[in-house]
Amino acid sequence: MVGAVALSGPAYRLSLERLHALAPRVRAAAERLASIWPAARQREGLRAVSRFEYHQPESLVEAIALAERYGAEASFLAGGTDLIVQIERGGMAPRHVVGLERVPGLTGIETNGRIALGARVTHRAIERAAAFAGALRGLVESAEVIGGHQVRNVGTVGGNLVNASPAADLVPCLLALDAAVTLVGPGASASCPWSASFSAPTGRPGVPTSC
Numbered sequence: 001m002v003g004a005v006a007l008s009g010p011a012y013r014l015s016l017e018r019l020h021a022l023a024p025r026v027r028a029a030a031e032r033l034a035s036i037w038p039a040a041r042q043r044e045g046l047r048a049v050s051r052f053e054y055h056q057p058e059s060l061v062e063a064i065a066l067a068e069r070y071g072a073e074a075s076f077l078a079g080g081t082d083l084i085v086q087i088e089r090g091g092m093a094p095r096h097v098v099g100l101e102r103v104p105g106l107t108g109i110e111t112n113g114r115i116a117l118g119a120r121v122t123h124r125a126i127e128r129a130a131a132f133a134g135a136l137r138g139l140v141e142s143a144e145v146i147g148g149h150q151v152r153n154v155g156t157v158g159g160n161l162v163n164a165s166p167a168a169d170l171v172p173c174l175l176a177l178d179a180a181v182t183l184v185g186p187g188a189s190a191s192c193p194w195s196a197s198f199s200a201p202t203g204r205p206g207v208p209t210s211c
Ligand SMILES: Cc1cc2nc3c(=O)[nH]c(=O)nc-3n(C[C@H](O)[C@H](O)[C@H](O)COP(=O)(O)OP(=O)(O)OC[C@H]3O[C@@H](n4cnc5c(N)ncnc54)[C@H](O)[C@@H]3O)c2cc1C
Pocket: 075, 076, 077, 078, 079, 080, 081, 082, 083, 084, 085, 100, 119, 120, 145, 146, 147, 148, 151, 154, 155, 156, 157, 158, 159, 160, 161, 162, 163, 167, 168, 169, 170, 205, 206, 207
């Protein structure tokens, strides 16, 4: 919730009272938009956007339990640059979306003896990692050509791999570097060569479940 919005100068200052006064009108406009939106999308030949329940687990165990509970009706959400676009286009309609932003331990870049990237490491973080020189420079070069700044700021390694687009820029580099991927399931985890886990896209993303 936004308490006050200050742009510049007193003329632009919205007090809390003014926001409260505006709230019913904003809500009415949002409801009106929600009621005409599906018809407008249909006129444009687009499918209705699915509604989903959003979950924000605070641990990996909780995230995996949610994915297990809702099965094929659930999708993980990292940066959302693939998933949200697919939902918007009607290509995917998960009933449950499991956000990973509160799950700790997924954003680290380990460069101590071995190189390990957390699933939620962004393309921007790879670009900025000073340790990626020499043979690993290809990783930076792959990350820095992905989309624009906005996409690289939120798009992640995990999302790029699991989405498995034939145009995914990190995939060829990780295959060339013989990367391994850590798969985590209920009560177990396994490290597999990415080349063994990677499969041609089937038209919808899939999480590899075993090596
Ligand atoms: C304008 C635009 C330009 C783009 N340009 C490029 C480009 O040049 N090159 C390129 O390669 N890609 C590009 N992309 C695609 C996208 O940005 C990348 O694939 C990105 O890495 C996806 O990561 P994400 O975190 O946003 O994934 P999300 O959209 O959050 O997720 C993608 C898929 O992976 C699953 N997932 C995510 N994280 C996990 C996890 N930890 N475990 C299991 N499943 C998971 C989700 O459920 C979903 O199915 C572009 C996208 C946009 C919108």
